[in-house]
Each structure stands twice: as C-alpha cells, then as structure tokens.
Amino acid sequence: MEGPLSVVTKPRVLNLASRKYTISLTEVKRGIDTVRSCGIRSSDGRAFTQRLPVPARAQVSYVPSAPCKWRSSCFRELGLDISELSATSTMKPTEEEEEEKNTMSLLAVSHGSFAENITCSPSEDMSEVADEEAQSILYSVVTKILELMAREIYLSYKFVSYDLTATVLPGALISIVSHIKLNCVLGSNIKSAPLWRSLFCSTTWTWLFIYVFTPANQTQSARNGGEDSTNKPSRPIPLKLVTINRAFWRLGFVCTTFVLYGMYLGSGLLSTAWVACALILNFIDASLNSLHWLIEPIVMMVGIVVINMVNISIVAPSFINYPTLIFMAAIAKALGLFGSSIQDHRDVEGDRLSGGRVTLPILLGNMPSRLVTNILLLCCWATLHASLAYLNRPFNAATSFVILVWCLLLCFRTWTLQSPSEDHKTYSLFVYLYSFVNIAYYWAV
Template identity: 30%
Template sequence: MTSRQPLALSTLSAPAPPRLAVSASRQPPSLLRLPALLGAEVSLWYRFVRRDLPAVVIPGLVMAAAALRSTGATAILDWARVIGSGLVFFGLYLYAFCLINQISGAEEDALNKPDRPIPSGLVTLQGARLRWAIVMAAYPITGLCLGGIRLACFALLAQLLFVAHEQGGLHRHWLTKNLCCAAGLLALLAGAWQMAAPLTPAAWRWIAFAVTTFGLTLPLQDLRDAEGDRRSGRTSLSMSVGEPAARAILAGLIALLPAATHFLLIAPLHRGLRGAACEALLALLNLATAARTATLRGERADHATYMLHTFWFSALVASALVVL
C-alpha cells in the first residue's frame, strides 16, 4: 500500500495556514494513533512470549491468587488488583527473559523457529535490544510499586539470572541451564506470593516442591530442539547420555512424580478429599506425559509433550488454591 502524497501548496488558491495552526492540526491524528501503537506492542509482546505463557504467567497468577485466598480476602477489588498487577508484573518477567533469549539466539531461531519476531522481520535486532533495555528498567520499578522492596528484590534476582543464563553462558550445558531456570522460577513464584501476602512455611514448601520437580524434568523441552542444540554448540541431556537414555530417565522421573507429590506435598498439608482430587488430576497428567516421552518421537510430538508438562506445572501451582 502506497502512502498518500500531500498536495503542493502552489495548487491551492488560498494562502497557506499559519505554522502554529499546521502543528496543532497534526496533533489529533498522533493521539488517535496511540491505541494502535499500544496494540501493536502488545501483539509483539505476545509473539515473543507465546510459547512460554503456560509455564510462567499462568503459574504466577495462580500463585498470587492462592496467596490472596490464604488471607481470607473476598472483596472483588482485592482480587482485581492482584490479577491486574500480576498480569503486568509476570508479563514483564517473561518479556525480559524472552527478549534476551531471542536476541542471543537470533541465528539459531532463523533455522529452527523462523516465525519468531526477529527472524521473521517483524522487529530488528536493534529494536529488540531497545525494548529489552526498557523492560529491564521497568520490571524492578514495577515490583517496587506493586509489592515494595521485597518484590523488587525478587525482580532483581530474576534479572541477574536472565543475564547469567544468556550472557554468562549457563545455557550452554543442560545442568547449569536447568539450575538457572529453576532459580528463576523460584524468584517468580516467591514474588507472586509476596505480591499478595507474606510468605509462610507452607507457601515455601509448595514453591520449593514445584521448582525442584519442574527443574529436574526441564530437559524434556530440549528433546524438541535437538538439531538446534547441535548447531549452536549446546550440550543437552540427550547429547550427554544419548536420546534413548534421556527419554528413559525423563519418563521415569515424571512417572515417579505422583508418589513424590503425595508424600512430600499433599499429605503433610491436606489429607482430605480435596487433596486427593488434586493428586488424581496431577497423577493423570504425569502418567500421560511419561507415556508420551517414552513412546512418541518427532519435533511436533515432543513439543506437545512438553506443553502437556507445563500444564501439569500450572495445575500443580493451581492446587495451592485448594490445599493451602
């Protein structure tokens, strides 16, 4: 679509309007464009983060809701405040990580994920770096405004881990990569609870269990990116021990999660029917994921298996709403 060219002043019979009047007449179109610009930025945010939404924003919102429920709050305004604040805070968390991750991996994404914003040409590397700088500044400031110094500290911890993961090279080996990601989830979930209520021993137990179990099984995501890992020089679990052994290890760990959930999490906190119902749902997701890991191959199948695992993680965090 071509842009319209302005008429030459020489073709007009009336004198040109004063300079001040021209400047004022241009203001309303600029203001009218603001919603469209904001909408475009939200759309770009979604394009950057859409693959990781189930593993970050949803668990963060649910953990914040569990914290608010534990206080006995019933006012609609309280719930609206926590949910609205969480959408902003966790959205910034995820955006900061995805931006630096996709800036660092732009060449790899051109081969494996060409639909992402940078390789698809939706945004330039310079534009992505500018957005990352803005988000990194906004994230801890937002934490300070929403939850005080403690929430700001969790935001700063997450940022330190983002930089260590990408710029510090921790993503090069599956062990350091998973430890870093688990620590990032700890900062996320602890910050989510802190946003709505002070952290309690029961909350810490839930957070520690969720972070540890998800962190141990996080190499599941690397099964779908095996070719990209080889080309970029990363060492994944399947490259270390072989794909058959990696699948057996991960399927075995995931299959053991129902027992761990019962003895280490649910039983010490809640022995009633609600706790049993949560266990049954979580076990079903675990067993389905373990079976898929052991029997299905291919990038699409492995991606679907990993997404099912992230749904389990979200359901595990959501169970805190029922049990705590």
C-alpha cells in the same frame, strides 16, 4: 494579461478587491480541479475564507460541484447571470507589488459549500489558524505515540507468545486462587488487594517476567547460528520484525522496567534475582555451554519460585507462611529441576545449531535421554507427593493421585511419541500440570 484560469500547484492569486469577475462553468470546474490537486478538502472552505483579507472576503463565493449537471440556481445563488457565462473570462493576475499592500486574496473554489460571506478581524483569523495548526500537530503526535505503543505491544507478544501458558497463565491462576483462599477460607483477618488489581498486577508483572527472558534468549540464539529459524520461525528476529541490536535495546529497557515494577509491588529483590538468572543463562561463556543441561533446570527452578512468591505477595504480602513456602519449594523443585528437560526433546535440531549448547538429548542421545526424562518425571511426582503428605490436608491424597496419573501420561508420550510436534504437545501437557498444582494450592495448604 487575459486568459482562462490555469491549473497550478498553488491557488492563483487574483485581485478580487477591485472588481467582480464573470466566472464560466468551465472555469468553475477547472477551479475545483485546481483545489483538489492542492489537496484541499471540501470541508476546508471556511478556513480558506478566513485566510482572505477583509476587503476581499465579500467578493469570494463557493460553488458546489457534483458529477451531475450544473443547475442555474447554483449560479443565481452566487449572484451571477447565467446569460453572461462564457467559455472564458477576463482575469488579471495580481502583481507582486499589490501582494505587499494586502489587497490580494486566494481564489478558492470548494466542493460542498454555497455562497457565503464571512467576515472576521485579522487577529481572529490568525488565532483560528494557529488553533488549527496546533490541533493538527497534537493529532499527529498522539497518532505517532499510539502507533508506537501498538507496535511495541505487538512485538512484545511476538517475543513471548510461545511462553505465555508457562508463565502468565499459572501466575494469574495462583493470584486468583490466593485471593479466593484469603477471602473465602480465611475470612477478612488479613488485608488483601482487590481482585481486579491483583489480577492486573499479576498479568503485567508476569508478562514482563517472561519478556526479560525471551529477548535475551532470542538475541543470543540469532548470534549463535539462528536456532529460532529452525525451532520457532515465527519469532520476531527470524521474521525480520526487529534487528538484533534493537532487541538488545529492548532487553535493557524491559529489565529496568521489570525491576522498578517489582520494587513498586514490594518484590524488587526477587525481580532482580530473576533478571540475573535470565542473563546468566543466556549470556554465559561458551566454556559453560556444556553445562547447559544442568544450569537450565536450576534457573527454571528459581523462576518458578519467583513467579509463585511474587504473585502471592501481590494479593497479600503477609499471606506467605511456612506451609506456603513448603508447597512452593516443592513445586519449584518438582517442575523446574526434574521436569524442565522435557522441552529439550522438541528442540534438538535447533540446539545443535546454537553454537555448542549441550542439552540432555545431545549429551546422552535420544533414547537414553528419554529414559532419564521419565525417571525425572517420576521424581517430580514423588516430590509433590511428599509435600502434600506433609501438609496433610483432606484432598491431598486425591491430588497426589491425579499428579501421578498426569506424570505417567507424560512418560508414555515421551517414550512412544517421538517427533518434534508430538514432543511439543507433551511439553504443553507438562505446562498445564504446573497450572494444576498452582490451582491445588487452594486446598493443599
């Protein structure tokens, strides 16, 4: 059969071992289009040459393509006489019987390569092809793993982004303060971990700490009416980044990882206690939802104890002494038990949609609950003042005064600035008070 080279999905099989063909400019361009339509890159010319049977390799040439005019030197480089070029050329398709005799080859016209004759043994040919396939599979697997890891990190950030300043920041601060206090104030009598290790372990553990809580809270919220769609619409479930069932699977995985990591850090019991508290708070029976205003502060108090004690033990387990326990208990009672209700004022509308959850503003009403919150903030200062006075360190009186001014500012904002956005700013200011008292651990104990 005679005729021009046609564009097909698969490169045409030709008998190149029997004779040479005069290739026209039109067919060269058409062949390049054929190769491109098959998804063959210009850098693949060598690989395709090595796939050819040895008798056919000497007949194969590669012609460079370019959008500009074709030069005669390109054809002379291929051993073709420019005067013999015609609009068509005679090409005899290979029969199926000849394919079985291994005398056929693939006509591959590739962009960016001049004529070259490459010979290698069939074993080398097969080994190089196998290596290329193995590298391609490895690259694909590594790419998929990296994409999965990047997506999970992004999802974890979306789950915990609202709570990083309330957990990761104060946890990292008390870890740094403990390390500085241990090495600069007490000397090297107590063995401690390097600062970089302490900070890394503190950050990763505290990240998992809040990651245990947020999927449980957000899945329960989505099942009970979609509170987050009103209060926090940028979370992953309202954004449809993850389904409720997938969030449950992540919750189980994160809880297991968190406990195992806590055991590695020597705080497995405290880590397990926090998992239990998070599950109790978020998956309690509907009959106990009316006590949410009381259960939540208790859980937050336990959470503050766990964060502070674990982060101190990461630096040096033997650093936990009686004065430290006194101050950490005061922080947990003041900020967890007396101060946690301040966040409920910003989430009233969403809490009404949560399926029976009763917070302090819903239980008492707007103004009475704000009055109670201010009284609790003064109790927060009184608790911290009592512990600072008991420890009787040089700067404790000044620290107590700063905390008093801070709490009075919170009371003023809670009473006068009554809107969800302003209540959120007030809560953020309260969160920074937690970070301040953790820093005060440096000189207060």
